[in-house]
Amino acid sequence: MRNKLQGAVLFIKRVAADAQNRKLPGNMATKKGLSKGILTFLNGRCRIFFIFVKLCTTCAELQAKQRGFEQSVVNKEHTLIFLTGFSGSGKSTIGPLLANSLGYEFVDLDQSIEQDTGKTITRIFAEEGEEFFRALELQRLSALVTQNNMIISLGGGALENDLAYALIQKSGTLVYLKSPSKTLARRLCNKTDRPLLRGEKGRKLSREEIEEKISTILAKREPRYESADITVETDIKRIGSTVEELTRKIERFVRSASATADDQ
Ligand SMILES: Nc1ncnc2c1ncn2[C@@H]1O[C@H](COP(=O)(O)OP(=O)(O)O)[C@@H](O)[C@H]1O
Ligand SMILES: O=C(O)C1=C[C@@H](OP(=O)(O)O)[C@@H](O)[C@H](O)C1
Ligand SMILES: [Mg+2]
Incomplete structure (x- = not known):
């Protein structure tokens, strides 16, 4: 053409x-x-x-x-890996370990936004609102999509923005860390840095309330999470086992995707 x-x-x-x-x-x-x-x-x-x-x-x-x-x-570079999944699924914990295992660079999108703006995610949500935060996510992502041999841990809501979702799909390999809402609520109930899982005026929610909130948001987000190239359940597995499984799956995926691209 x-x-x-x-x-x-x-x-x-x-x-x-x-x-x-x-x-x-x-x-x-x-x-x-x-x-x-x-x-x-x-x-x-x-x-x-x-x-x-x-x-x-x-x-x-x-x-x-x-x-x-x-x-x-x-021309999608398959070695740019995006980790997605709900808050608490382990993206920020597993991302750097996985990057180490694969010999890739690592970027946590939330951390890089905090560095760029000099504000915590909680403060950005409180002062500027969610929509503004989604625009910051898209802006940071646009600067990163030319990279390869890199793991990017996304925030749990990054795929909600249509443009960010399209950009991610075009530019790399999407990996879904999947966990049930019960597990997510257990991991998150004592954390204070997830503004979406707070009640009105920042009220701390009970574990049951958090689980209910997670179930509602998860149901809405699941179709995009499930569209990932690779899915790994992080529920009952130890972190080390998830890293090993992901290393194998990503290496296999990148090899076969590159071979298919070479054939065309
Ligand atoms: N099997 C597991 N896999 C992933 N995270 C786990 C696991 N067990 C406990 N955790 C804990 O759950 C939390 C996950 O939080 P985080 O890595 O920030 O997730 P995310 O970036 O997806 O919100 C961490 O405190 C991590 O230590
Ligand atoms: O689910 C979400 O919309 C969000 C998840 C957070 O990231 P983690 O998934 O790393 O907690 C962070 O981006 C922000 O608080 C919004
Ligand atoms: Mg995170």
Whole structure:
């Protein structure tokens, strides 16, 4: 497709060059008995045609550039790994261990937002609200998607933003750390840094209330979590076993995805 577009641009350029030279020679016009007025008229037409062709060339070049950009995004680098899953599923704990095991770089999206803004996630939620935080997530992600050989631990709600979800799908491999709400509530009930799991005016919720809240949000988010390339249950497994399982699964996935890409 790209070659065809480049071919079309070259062809149109050649026609444009011909058009530019296609002035009627004065002596030929005289031979055919054409007056100077007619000659000027015909040359004027040639110039209009040339301008038209030049415009077509510019459009085709722009299209080719756009095509090139789209292709560079679509050419998915499978060694950029995004960890997703609900709060408490272990993304921030497992991410650096997994990166170590695979020999990859590691970035925690929440931590990098806190570093960039100089504010904690809790404070960003309290002062600017959730929507603003989602925009920050998208902004940080956009800067990271050109990387490879990297593990990125997302925040549990990062896939809620349609643009962020599309960007993640296009740019790398999505891994879902799956746990039931009961386990998540147990892991999170004593943590104070999950603003979404607080009640009105930041009230601390009971473990039962947290579990109920998690179930409601999880049901809404699950379709996007479940669309991941790789899923691992982190419920009854020890952290070390999850890291080992993920290392194997990611290595296998990256190998087979690269082999498929080579065949095409
Ligand atoms: N089997 C397990 N897998 C993952 N995390 C576990 C496990 N058992 C206990 N935890 C604890 O649960 C918490 C998970 O929190 P965190 O890594 O911040 O998750 P997330 O980034 O997904 O919100 C950590 O305190 C971790 O030590
Ligand atoms: O579920 C969510 O919407 C959020 C999860 C958090 O990250 P973890 O999943 O690492 O807790 C953090 O991004 C923010 O508090 C919002
Ligand atoms: Mg986290």
